[in-house]
Amino acid sequence: MTTAPISSGAELAAKREPHEDYVHQHHWRNAADEAEAAKFGMWLFLATEVLLFSGFFCAYAWGRMTHYGTWREASHAYLDWKIGAVNTVVLLLSSFTIVMAIRELQLARKWRAFVYLGITNLCAIFFLVAKIALEYLPKLQDKKLPGANFWYYNPHGTHDHLFMSVYWISTATHGVHVLIGVLVISWAMYWTARGRYGPKNFMFVENTGLYWHIVDVIWIFLFPMLYLV
Amino acid sequence: MGHHDRPYYASKETLWKTIWSWIYTVDHKKIGVMYLCAVLLMFFLGGVFAMALRAELWEPITNVTKQVQAEVQATDDAGRLVYENGAEVLVPVLNDDETPVLDADGEPKVEPKKNDAGQKVNAEGEPLGDPVMTPEVDADGNPVYEEVIEREGELFKGWTSESGTVNSNNVYNRLFSLHGTIMVFLFIIPAIPAALGNIFLPIMLGAKDVAFPKLNLGSWYIYIIGGLFAVYSLIAGGVETGWTFYTPYSTSTNWGSVTSMVLAAFILGFSSIFTGMNFIVTVHKLRVPGMGWFDMPLFIWALYATSIIQVLATPVVGITLLMLVFERTLGIGIFDPALGGDPVLYQHFFWFYSHPAVYIMILPGFGIVSELIAVHSHKRLFGYRAIAFSSIGIAAVSFLIWGHHMFTSESPSANVVFSALTFLVGLPTAIKVFNWTSSLYKASISWTTPMLYAAFFIFCFTIGGLTGPPLATLATDIHLHDTYFVVAHFHYVMMGGTVLAFLGGLHHWWPKFTGKMYNENWARLASILVFIGFNITFFTQFFLGTQGMPRRYATYVPEFELLHKISTFGSWVLAIAFLMHAVVFAFSLAGGRRAPRNPWGGLTLEWYADSPPVEHNFSHEPLLTHGPYDYDLVVPPGWDPADYPLPDPEAVARAHGH
Amino acid sequence: MAHDHDHQTENEGLMPNLEHDEHAHDDHGHHVHVTPFMPMLLVFVGLLCLTALTLWTAKAEYFYVSNSVNLTVALIIASFKGLLVAAFFMHLIYDKAINTVVVVASMFAVVLFITITMIDIGTQDMVDKTEKGEIAVGGSVQIQVDESGNRQVTRGVYSPFWSDNPGLSIVEQAKNDPENVKKYNKSHAHDDHSGDDHSGGDH
Numbered sequence A: 001m002t003t004a005p006i007s008s009g010a011e012l013a014a015k016r017e018p019h020e021d022y023v024h025q026h027h028w029r030n031a032a033d034e035a036e037a038a039k040f041g042m043w044l045f046l047a048t049e050v051l052l053f054s055g056f057f058c059a060y061a062w063g064r065m066t067h068y069g070t071w072r073e074a075s076h077a078y079l080d081w082k083i084g085a086v087n088t089v090v091l092l093l094s095s096f097t098i099v100m101a102i103r104e105l106q107l108a109r110k111w112r113a114f115v116y117l118g119i120t121n122l123c124a125i126f127f128l129v130a131k132i133a134l135e136y137l138p139k140l141q142d143k144k145l146p147g148a149n150f151w152y153y154n155p156h157g158t159h160d161h162l163f164m165s166v167y168w169i170s171t172a173t174h175g176v177h178v179l180i181g182v183l184v185i186s187w188a189m190y191w192t193a194r195g196r197y198g199p200k201n202f203m204f205v206e207n208t209g210l211y212w213h214i215v216d217v218i219w220i221f222l223f224p225m226l227y228l229v
Numbered sequence B: 001m002g003h004h005d006r007p008y009y010a011s012k013e014t015l016w017k018t019i020w021s022w023i024y025t026v027d028h029k030k031i032g033v034m035y036l037c038a039v040l041l042m043f044f045l046g047g048v049f050a051m052a053l054r055a056e057l058w059e060p061i062t063n064v065t066k067q068v069q070a071e072v073q074a075t076d077d078a079g080r081l082v083y084e085n086g087a088e089v090l091v092p093v094l095n096d097d098e099t100p101v102l103d104a105d106g107e108p109k110v111e112p113k114k115n116d117a118g119q120k121v122n123a124e125g126e127p128l129g130d131p132v133m134t135p136e137v138d139a140d141g142n143p144v145y146e147e148v149i150e151r152e153g154e155l156f157k158g159w160t161s162e163s164g165t166v167n168s169n170n171v172y173n174r175l176f177s178l179h180g181t182i183m184v185f186l187f188i189i190p191a192i193p194a195a196l197g198n199i200f201l202p203i204m205l206g207a208k209d210v211a212f213p214k215l216n217l218g219s220w221y222i223y224i225i226g227g228l229f230a231v232y233s234l235i236a237g238g239v240e241t242g243w244t245f246y247t248p249y250s251t252s253t254n255w256g257s258v259t260s261m262v263l264a265a266f267i268l269g270f271s272s273i274f275t276g277m278n279f280i281v282t283v284h285k286l287r288v289p290g291m292g293w294f295d296m297p298l299f300i301w302a303l304y305a306t307s308i309i310q311v312l313a314t315p316v317v318g319i320t321l322l323m324l325v326f327e328r329t330l331g332i333g334i335f336d337p338a339l340g341g342d343p344v345l346y347q348h349f350f351w352f353y354s355h356p357a358v359y360i361m362i363l364p365g366f367g368i369v370s371e372l373i374a375v376h377s378h379k380r381l382f383g384y385r386a387i388a389f390s391s392i393g394i395a396a397v398s399f400l401i402w403g404h405h406m407f408t409s410e411s412p413s414a415n416v417v418f419s420a421l422t423f424l425v426g427l428p429t430a431i432k433v434f435n436w437t438s439s440l441y442k443a444s445i446s447w448t449t450p451m452l453y454a455a456f457f458i459f460c461f462t463i464g465g466l467t468g469p470p471l472a473t474l475a476t477d478i479h480l481h482d483t484y485f486v487v488a489h490f491h492y493v494m495m496g497g498t499v500l501a502f503l504g505g506l507h508h509w510w511p512k513f514t515g516k517m518y519n520e521n522w523a524r525l526a527s528i529l530v531f532i533g534f535n536i537t538f539f540t541q542f543f544l545g546t547q548g549m550p551r552r553y554a555t556y557v558p559e560f561e562l563l564h565k566i567s568t569f570g571s572w573v574l575a576i577a578f579l580m581h582a583v584v585f586a587f588s589l590a591g592g593r594r595a596p597r598n599p600w601g602g603l604t605l606e607w608y609a610d611s612p613p614v615e616h617n618f619s620h621e622p623l624l625t626h627g628p629y630d631y632d633l634v635v636p637p638g639w640d641p642a643d644y645p646l647p648d649p650e651a652v653a654r655a656h657g658h
Numbered sequence C: 001m002a003h004d005h006d007h008q009t010e011n012e013g014l015m016p017n018l019e020h021d022e023h024a025h026d027d028h029g030h031h032v033h034v035t036p037f038m039p040m041l042l043v044f045v046g047l048l049c050l051t052a053l054t055l056w057t058a059k060a061e062y063f064y065v066s067n068s069v070n071l072t073v074a075l076i077i078a079s080f081k082g083l084l085v086a087a088f089f090m091h092l093i094y095d096k097a098i099n100t101v102v103v104v105a106s107m108f109a110v111v112l113f114i115t116i117t118m119i120d121i122g123t124q125d126m127v128d129k130t131e132k133g134e135i136a137v138g139g140s141v142q143i144q145v146d147e148s149g150n151r152q153v154t155r156g157v158y159s160p161f162w163s164d165n166p167g168l169s170i171v172e173q174a175k176n177d178p179e180n181v182k183k184y185n186k187s188h189a190h191d192d193h194s195g196d197d198h199s200g201g202d203h
């Protein structure tokens, strides 16, 4: 664990990284306040994310309560839990790697951080590709679509179309969050490579991590609810 | 740096640079001023709709048309049935041997002439077509009619639009929907926090800016985008759903532009969330050193409580509206009974936000009134902590009582729970009102415009608040739900509460953020007119409601005419009063006296800043030496001690003795 | 300065170590808690194990108690996973308590929202007609595909297998009420409002 930081090559060491000269914004009294505030603000934002998804959870609870039989059968009939399980593991891995990326930044090893962020991003992209290629596209083909557009030849229950509605809108909204995550992590990778982040200034990556974890946590709940009922 | 002695809004070298310095600013004061302009514009727009609503209700139009009750087929003089192509032709019925068939009386039997296809034909052999119908007649030979009474508003009768002819009911529906949507989402929710709060929250905390200045600017632009969506929907046909967008009407109506209006409200939610987040972090992290939680002005406490609701409730309406958009575009069916969905579920989703939202609207008003009363009666507020905690208490309780909007649709057991919980919110609210009134006891009140507004607020808000319990009581609410009683109730709290507090705050801080004084006498006159006009307009509506006048109708039975006329008259008084306020402000901007640093004798930190403040609010970080309402201990900054004898020397002694 | 931090990686414990040398310093003297490696790895492994446990309890035959019990178990495990992520990956246990307060408040709001709404939905059958089965929450519809492949919304279908919703929805019931039909046709003739030909929005 004590390998020298990759960035400590002779000529790199001579060059001063931008993060070493980081100065907090003028309206803060000190850098600690600024960092704590950024994190606190991010947590408030995450609270709004959780509440946003609570709408889907509530719709799910409603469906399961009033259309009990359908809910179970529809899940078994239309969703493949194996895809969901693989995606769960992939998201967990990405959560772990982004934590490690922050650790490396705190220890001023930017290239390691860069690699960890890269793994995170690959996981995110894998998640999206698997979701689209293995789930969305086949479902589009079979017309296992939400609500009024549900048109599958062999429906299993009276309210399959409502289950599919909850499935589509919740996973699609989650998917959009993953996509946003990919963009933000790419941004973080770019600026990590440019040396903007380091022990004095890693709040952006830390907040990206927090965002990424909440995306993961939401999936942790969506997975058993949709795939394993 | 030069900007430390120039007003924050000082113009730059060129006009373009000045404009740029506004659209690209991260200064909370400029953002607040931009919010203020946008919000006032929306208030004007919503107000125009309100005036039109009231004008429509000036007079009911009752069309009584006579409709035939029953119809019989017409006959000609000879008693033959009449058809489109003439009367039937009767021909004798023949036996096989061509002799006529005789009936019982020995007369030849006749039958209508028919062609080979069996259709009745006339003399020329053409088919007769449909029968001709005539009204049934009574014994005297007069037709029997039924009276059909149709009521319609007068004003917008027979308007046409792209989607075809609309009647005045349609126009009225759109107007109240647009009025409600604009007033709620574009005016009242951002009015106090995003405009006045933005300008004064950091200054009152002694901070240079809010915690996240760029997010603050972002929130303004999001507001503008949401506003553009709303204006687009307005032009592209409007909405008829009411501001509540209840399903299944909102999911099934093809009328107007519901989807874009719902998106507008969705977008506006984010602007509100970002303001709330910013304020919470600012309060936690940017208080001037030495300012503890209980040294904060009560306006800050109120904004803090508001922000909590904004952050925790707004996302739910976001997802609700998003699901409504999905409902309309993808037909997901969760709220749509035609697809097995549940409209009552939609109501839960909607009110989980929208009830707390009414506290987003009123809490900042409470905060302003606390400031106004303390400053303009130059007295320590009674029960500082009680007022502060009651704000937080209201915020907490507001999450528990959304079901009181659904007494007619939710289950009886939920009704009972929500009814009981609703009464709880009366407690912290009453604590506030009692504390304000006790603060006024033996105070040396200056009856400035802000103080007048504070007094009007207490009067109107108390009426609005006290009409809440009858609505929270199940038995009475069944009678009052969806009547004008509700309309009067929420206007007494939203307009008589929030709008009056907003106007009071605007006058109170006007000298500070514009650097100009306004004409006190004219403003006082206008404020009294607002008060009178408001009460004429809305007090009548309590009577209308208890007598059964339902809300959201373009017309009414003639019995309600007098009360409606009085109410409409009141709306004219209001309109004139608001215009007067606008003129007073315009004169102040154009040629008002330069405002002193502390015109009213306030003790909170904004009165230590210049009028108008410099770019980062203070040239030096202020030093906190006293609490926000220590009127018995210190002479307000900028005031001559000779003009300001400390009211209670004993208190000073006590304070120094400790 | 980057090299100075290397020694810190050695004394990592599972619990947050508040010792001074666990913290990197910046020039302003503010403390940065360096994320420890080992605890995070353990948490990650723990999360994988819990995922396996979820799958096992949900899929293994002999573990099947009832649909509801199994979903509850799955959700409890999910909550544990969420807790782990929040506490360690998201640093809640190392951070100021205020962040935890935010989480608790938001969880409180979510629970409130869902439970109270469900209390109402679950007790809707206290209304007379619901008790009799004439009204059902959300009504009963089925989407069927006929021979020519057209999708049709059939309503009020009673099927012995899907008997959870024999009735009409409140709105459907109201629309079918002869009294209302009369009033409705008169006063709303202008707005195309009939749910029967509903095809999911205004295409």
Ligand code: HEM
Binding pocket: B047, B050, B051, B053, B054, B176, B177, B179, B180, B181, B183, B184, B187, B188, B241, B242, B243, B244, B487, B491, B494, B495, B499, B537, B550, B551, B552, B553, B571, B574
């Ligand atoms: C200028 C004075 C105002 C007048 C004359 C006025 C008048 C009206 C009228 C006639 C209605 C329709 C009642 C009905 O038929 O349902 C209405 C509804 C409403 N007003 Fe006002 N109003 C005024 C100011 C305000 C303000 C300042 C607000 C909010 C800040 C507001 C919020 C609302 C809301 C939320 C509704 C309900 C809309 C709906 O049910 O869809 N009004 N108002």
Ligand SMILES: [Cu+2]
Binding pocket: B354, B355, B358, B401, B402, B404, B405
């Ligand atoms: Cu309410």
